[in-house]
Amino acid sequence: MNAAPADQIRLLDVQALDVRLQQLAHKRRSLPEHAEIEALTKDATQLRDLLVAAQTEESDTAREQIKAEQDVDQVRQRAVRDQQRLDSGAVTSPKDLENLQREIASLAKRQGDLEDIVLEVMERRESAQERVAELTERVGAVQGKIDDATSRREAAFEGIDGEVATVTKERGVIAGTIPADLLKLYEKLREQQGGIGAAKLYQRTCQGCRQELAITDINEIRSAAPDTVVRCENCRRILVRTAESGL
Secondary structure: OEOOHHHHHHHHHHHHHHHHHHHHHHHHHOOHHHHHHHHHHHHHHHHHHHHHHHHHHHHHHHHHHHHHHHHHHHHHHHHHHHHHHHHHOOOOOHHHHHHHHHHHHHHHHHHHHHHHHHHHHHHHHHHHHHHHHHHHHHHHHHHHHHHHHHHHHHHHHHHHHHHHHHHHHHHHHHHOOOOHHHHHHHHHHHHHOOOOOEEEEEOOEEOOOOOEOOHHHHHHHHHOOOOEOEEOOOOOOEEEEOOOOOO
């Protein structure tokens, strides 16, 4: 393949821009905010799970408290009715009076026991409410950090994407001046060789594979016409000759 030396030189410009695009892509993927957001999101998920558990406990104890208070109220109402019967004088039989007094005493004990249960449930509910409040605050704090990191990442994206657009445009302009067959070969090699399809021959060393060329290869390149597209015998990349090639 033949191409004017100037076209081959411009191929190096395209290669440099392609390397810059690779660097920008890597920079975009490797922003520290990615790991920061991932870690914070994991923390937030764990905290939300704990929050749901605390909210469930608070809801359960709320229902338990209502049930316990209803039990107390039922016993209290029954005791009031019994006391009213006792006070009314309607019960005259000594045995019935004794039974009624015994029941009132039993109800009083039962009411006391149930009120203790209510207090215990109320304490558990209060503890659950405090846990809900604490976890809600922690979730909010972590979410605030996620939002901040996301904003920083978006700002970084904007800067990187802006440079990508500029470099891509410049690459398009330069690539448009390079012969199609040379550019096609370059693209093929770039895909095969990890993003480097063309390299400068500098002081008899290929800047693509960093290998010094054998003297026989140097002699062949030295004798090749200026418009001949030469390849590195080690990595097969396009070798671009310049005044610094050491020929």
